[in-house]
Amino acid sequence: MSTLIRGGTVVNHDLSQRADVLIDGGRIVAVGEKLEAPAGAEIVDAGGCYVMPGGIDPHTHMELMFMGKVSADDFEWGTKAGLSGGTTMIVDFCIPAPGESMLAAYQAWRHKAEKACADYSFHMAVTQWSPQIHDEMETVVKTYGINTFKHFMAYKGALMVNDDELYNSFRRCAQLGALPLVHAENGDVVARMQADLLARGVTGPEGHSYSRPPEVEGEAANRAIMIADMAGCPLYIVHVSCEQTHDAIRRAKQAGQRVFGEPLVQYLVLDDSEYQNKDWDYAAGRVMSPPFRNKKHQDSLWAGLQSGTLSVVATDHCSFTIEQKRNGVGDFTKIPNGTGGLEDRLPVLWNAGVNTGRLTKEEFVAATSTNIARILNMYPKKGAVRVGSDADLVIWDPKATKTITAKKQVSRIEYNVFEGYTCTGVPRTVFSRGRIAWHEGDMRAKPGDGEFVRREPNAPVNVANAIWKGLTQPKPVARPDIVP
Ligand SMILES: NC(=O)NCCC(=O)O
Ligand SMILES: [Zn+2]
Ligand SMILES: [Zn+2]
Numbered sequence: 001m002s003t004l005i006r007g008g009t010v011v012n013h014d015l016s017q018r019a020d021v022l023i024d025g026g027r028i029v030a031v032g033e034k035l036e037a038p039a040g041a042e043i044v045d046a047g048g049c050y051v052m053p054g055g056i057d058p059h060t061h062m063e064l065m066f067m068g069k070v071s072a073d074d075f076e077w078g079t080k081a082g083l084s085g086g087t088t089m090i091v092d093f094c095i096p097a098p099g100e101s102m103l104a105a106y107q108a109w110r111h112k113a114e115k116a117c118a119d120y121s122f123h124m125a126v127t128q129w130s131p132q133i134h135d136e137m138e139t140v141v142k143t144y145g146i147n148t149f150k151h152f153m154a155y156k157g158a159l160m161v162n163d164d165e166l167y168n169s170f171r172r173c174a175q176l177g178a179l180p181l182v183h184a185e186n187g188d189v190v191a192r193m194q195a196d197l198l199a200r201g202v203t204g205p206e207g208h209s210y211s212r213p214p215e216v217e218g219e220a221a222n223r224a225i226m227i228a229d230m231a232g233c234p235l236y237i238v239h240v241s242c243e244q245t246h247d248a249i250r251r252a253k254q255a256g257q258r259v260f261g262e263p264l265v266q267y268l269v270l271d272d273s274e275y276q277n278k279d280w281d282y283a284a285g286r287v288m289s290p291p292f293r294n295k296k297h298q299d300s301l302w303a304g305l306q307s308g309t310l311s312v313v314a315t316d317h318c319s320f321t322i323e324q325k326r327n328g329v330g331d332f333t334k335i336p337n338g339t340g341g342l343e344d345r346l347p348v349l350w351n352a353g354v355n356t357g358r359l360t361k362e363e364f365v366a367a368t369s370t371n372i373a374r375i376l377n378m379y380p381k382k383g384a385v386r387v388g389s390d391a392d393l394v395i396w397d398p399k400a401t402k403t404i405t406a407k408k409q410v411s412r413i414e415y416n417v418f419e420g421y422t423c424t425g426v427p428r429t430v431f432s433r434g435r436i437a438w439h440e441g442d443m444r445a446k447p448g449d450g451e452f453v454r455r456e457p458n459a460p461v462n463v464a465n466a467i468w469k470g471l472t473q474p475k476p477v478a479r480p481d482i483v484p
Contacts, residue, residue: 002029003434004037008046008395010385011361012053013370021051023391026433031387044436046395049428050361053369053383054088054392055346058123058376059238059262059314062092063112067158067336069324072412076447078317078342079118081410083438083445085343086427088118088392089382089453090317091372093150095125095159102136106144116450117443118432119392121376123148123181129165134172141176145454147377148236149173153220154185154289163227170231174466177457179375180228181236184220184245185212185290194333205283207332209275209291217290218244225252225259232469234258234461236375239316241267241290243300250309256468258461260375261310263301265345266417267292268313269352274417284325285415287335288316302358311371313349315341319413340411344404346394347423354398355424377459391434398425410443 002024010019010031022030022038037043063074073081075092082090092113096105102124113120124140126133126149140146151166152159161169166182173180193211202210221237225248228235240246240261252259271294274286286292304310318338328335341348346368353359359367373383380389401424406416430438437445 002038002041003044004035004041005044005046005051005393005395008049008051011050011365012385013362013366016362021385021393023431023434026391028385028387028389028391031385044395044429048397048399050396050398051385052365052394052396053385054394054430054432055082055086055368056089056091056372056382057082057087057314057317057342057345058091058312058372059316060090060092060342061316061318061338064093064095064318065097066318066338067334069320069327069336071338072319072321072324073317073340075113075116075120075450077410077412079116079120079450080443080445081343083118083430083432084410084443086346086394086396086430087342088430088432088437089120090118090342091121091123091376093125094122096127102133102140106140110452113450113452115447117445117447118437118450119453120450121378121453121455122146123150125150125152125159126165126169127152127159127161129161129168137172137176137178141178141457145456147178147455147457147459148181149178150181150183152183153224154183154187154190156187156191160187163223166224166227167231170228170233174231174233174469177462177466179234179236179459179462181238182220182224183239184217184224184237186216186220189216198331198333203330203332204280205287205332205335206275208287208335209272212289212291214242214244214293214297217242218248221245221248225249225257228259229257232465234260234465236260236262238262238314239264239290240301240310242293242297246300246304246310253309258465260312261304262312262314263304263310264316264341265313265348266315266339266341268298268301269348269421270417271295271298280329281322281325284328284335285322286339286417287325287332287337288318288339289337305353305359305363305367311367311375313345313367315345317342319411321413322415339417340413341417343410344416344418347402347426348418348421350425351423375459377455377457378453382453391431393431394427395429396425397428400424400426400428402426
């Protein structure tokens, strides 16, 4: 059955225009003014609204075993939370358990994701280096359709990799046409600072923030950028929280490197005063890595989104209940790291970005959908309102308001880091591959509706980078033979 979305303004990353959108077979089949409704088509009114590509959150952790706890939102509730806030696709991190092969981890993640209500894809984590990992990476790319590999430079003794492992893996990414991702924090320094703080009696959630200053992030970001350049691959830095990391990205871009930065919506509107809250549960609920920063860093991130030095706004949705967070009472290093935000990303970014003039609505679409679709090589299947694209769409009411409260959220945890924040501009109707998945609070998507999205290697940026690196690689100097 076809659907005609009538009377709205279509907003793409490059252009906004009054246009109707015709959907058939899960795809967009026409975009234009005053389209004829085919016989039997469902008509959906978008008068006074924007029609935008569904949000893509490239950074989530559903049902993840992390720091001894399993994150509370699974693929069903995580994707439902996303849909209720206009996000129609997530990219989750497939993280092998210690000693587990990537191939087994991939199967485990596919199993967990069977109940997804919206489309999803995976990044694969590299948590050690060995000939087996080297070989498995090829299968991950060519057989499983995953073109991104995540590296943790923090979480010493758990997920952290060293520079040798980074370089080996980045080299392999260059060979495979894949994109490496890094969590940039100097895990050795963090571990020392944590121990020093605990020894000085700083045991509460504020210790988490003190132990991870912007310098540990900036240093690691710089290091990863330099290693990626030497390895000959582009680089994507997840959860960019501070000016130091933004500055490293900015310099790398100005020097011609292909580096992408991903701030989180939490970093744009929440600050480090949250960790000083007298209520332990409140402060612990905001513990994530890197931690929230101050206004100076927030301004830097906003400027990066405006200027294009930062590309994508994500959430790193990794939600833990209060009981799980209380694992760290008396020792902040044991508080499971992570916050929610998936259902709030678009409304909060619109309110804090578009309504304040920091972002145009087109830049909003770029930061929440189109840029990441291009970086991950799934554009224009995802990330665009254009003929042939998947009909993952949001009808966005720029006048409607909502005050965020955990009492009404879809996520399974008891609190919300944006509690009390009022947004003007919220989704009215959300389509997932042509079906109405959510409409004004009515969740229609069902477990299993989501599909895995394959992503092929050799995105345009990888190809260009490989050509450049090939042309500029060290070559032997031809000299006349010396006859001894
Ligand atoms: N960010 C965070 O605190 N938790 C999730 C794991 C990660 O992305 O580092
Ligand atoms: Zn991380
Ligand atoms: Zn993460």
